[in-house]
Amino acid sequence: MDSKQIMELSKKIRKGYTPGQYLSENSKTCVSINLPIQGHCKPTKRCLQDCYGKSGHTALPGNLRKQRFMSKCLEKQDLTHLIQECLVYSSVRLNGIGDMNPSHLPAIFSLAKACPQTEFWGMTRKVSIANRVNGKSLENLSLLVSVDTTSPKAVWKYPGALCFGPRRPEDKVPNDKRIVTVFPRHHAGRVIGNVPSHPKDCPAVRHTISGCVECQQCWDWK
Numbered sequence: 001m002d003s004k005q006i007m008e009l010s011k012k013i014r015k016g017y018t019p020g021q022y023l024s025e026n027s028k029t030c031v032s033i034n035l036p037i038q039g040h041c042k043p044t045k046r047c048l049q050d051c052y053g054k055s056g057h058t059a060l061p062g063n064l065r066k067q068r069f070m071s072k073c074l075e076k077q078d079l080t081h082l083i084q085e086c087l088v089y090s091s092v093r094l095n096g097i098g099d100m101n102p103s104h105l106p107a108i109f110s111l112a113k114a115c116p117q118t119e120f121w122g123m124t125r126k127v128s129i130a131n132r133v134n135g136k137s138l139e140n141l142s143l144l145v146s147v148d149t150t151s152p153k154a155v156w157k158y159p160g161a162l163c164f165g166p167r168r169p170e171d172k173v174p175n176d177k178r179i180v181t182v183f184p185r186h187h188a189g190r191v192i193g194n195v196p197s198h199p200k201d202c203p204a205v206r207h208t209i210s211g212c213v214e215c216q217q218c219w220d221w222k
């Protein structure tokens with residue numbers, strides 16, 4: 001086989017890629033739908049510096065390929081397999097990595113309707129996405145808007161529930177009732193730096209509980 005044929009073959013293999021499992025496993029959240037960062041996230045300055053998704057395990061080529069696959073899967077509303085997987089879980093995190101685009105929303109609404117016993121929850125940096133998701137009034141679907149010390153003023157004007165992070169040691173958490181959860185800056189399961197404790201800290205990041213199912217703080221605010 002010459003190099004041209006090898007290129008053609010690997011292109012075909014890439015095109016036919018399907019992951020063994022659509023959901024991604026995560027020690028904290030149990031499972032999540034992971035999406036790409038590139039072309040999907042609207043990062044703040046702090047995100048660009050501290051994002052846990054741009055390095056390590058989640059940035060390995062196989063995981064990046066799966067994230068791109070999941071984005072296409074939602075865009076095409078190709079949901080049969082994903083519904084089967086989600087039905088098994090009591091909660092599924094949205095945007096475990098990356099963020100949603102408007103083109104993903106019809107599939108997310110269909111998924112939540114098809115799996116009424118599964119809680120779909122997560123975070124977004126995009127107020128327009130949060131408005132559409134939370135405005136849908138589906139009991140098992142919600143998003144927090146993520147903010148940090150470098151978020152634009154317009155994002156801080158969002159009237160709904162927020163999460164604050166990544167928080168660095170020098171960051172003060174505003175005394176704001178909308179903030180449901182605080183995420184100390186962390187990577188690979190460890191808090192980075194001496195970030196002071198806060199009453200709203202994610203307990204899984206602090207390792208005081210085993211994971212989200214035990215906590216539910218990020219979706220019990222509804």
Ligand code: SF4
Nearest residue numbers: 202204212215217218
């Ligand atoms: S605060 Fe609770 S629900 Fe939210 S990410 Fe942490 S463990 Fe999960």
